[in-house]
Amino acid sequence: MPDKFFKKRNTPSAENPIVESGERYFKRTTEINPDYEGTHYNLGVTRLLQKDIVGALDAFLEALAKHPGHIPSLYNVGNIHYQFKQYYNSVRYYNEVLSLDPKHEQAAYNLALCYENVKDWARAKVSWEKYLQLHTGSSFREKAEEHLRKIKDYLT
Numbered sequence: 435m436p437d438k439f440f441k442k443r444n445t446p447s448a449e450n451p452i453v454e455s456g457e458r459y460f461k462r463t464t465e466i467n468p469d470y471e472g473t474h475y476n477l478g479v480t481r482l483l484q485k486d487i488v489g490a491l492d493a494f495l496e497a498l499a500k501h502p503g504h505i506p507s508l509y510n511v512g513n514i515h516y517q518f519k520q521y522y523n524s525v526r527y528y529n530e531v532l533s534l535d536p537k538h539e540q541a542a543y544n545l546a547l548c549y550e551n552v553k554d555w556a557r558a559k560v561s562w563e564k565y566l567q568l569h570t571g572s573s574f575r576e577k578a579e580e581h582l583r584k585i586k587d588y589l590t
Contacts (some may be wrong), residue, residue: 456480464496471501478510487514503534509541521548539569546581559585 460477467473478493491514497507512527525548531541546561562582566575 457484469500471497471504471507474500475504475507478507482510487517490514505531505534505538508534509538512541512544516544516548519551521551524548537568539572539574542568543574543578546578550581550585555585555589559589
């Protein structure tokens with residue numbers, strides 16, 4: 435059984451010394467090079483690991499201010515809105531990701547879920563069909579097929 439330090443060191447959390455040092459590091463790198471979106475993105479990821487959702491959102495939005503097409507930041511902003519059940523905001527960000535990278539599997543899957551959550555069955559159906567068409571080897575294929583089956587049953 436691993437000791438407490440090992441468990442703590444390898445568990446992403448606010449109490450993790452590695453995550454805390456990452457926060458300091460990326461905060462400092464944003465001060466050194468404030469125009470590079472990657473450091474803001476990394477700061478956002480570190481804040482997510484610390485469960486600082488507001489801080490993460492700020493960092494991702496700052497990355498997008500530097501580079502509006504930064505796909506990882508767009509995707510994470512969509513996820514944060516999804517987490518707070520702000521599905522229409524999530525749709526906006528996932529659609530933007532997909533406009534830049536039409537094969538982004540996670541954004542396509544989450545977009546279909548958003549449409550389901552707002553009960554926009556027609557768009558959910560189209561989104562699931564497109565997801566299944568593009569991601570034939572996905573490990574989530576079976577779940578996507580199940581979602582699509584339920585929507586088709588609902589619409590008939």
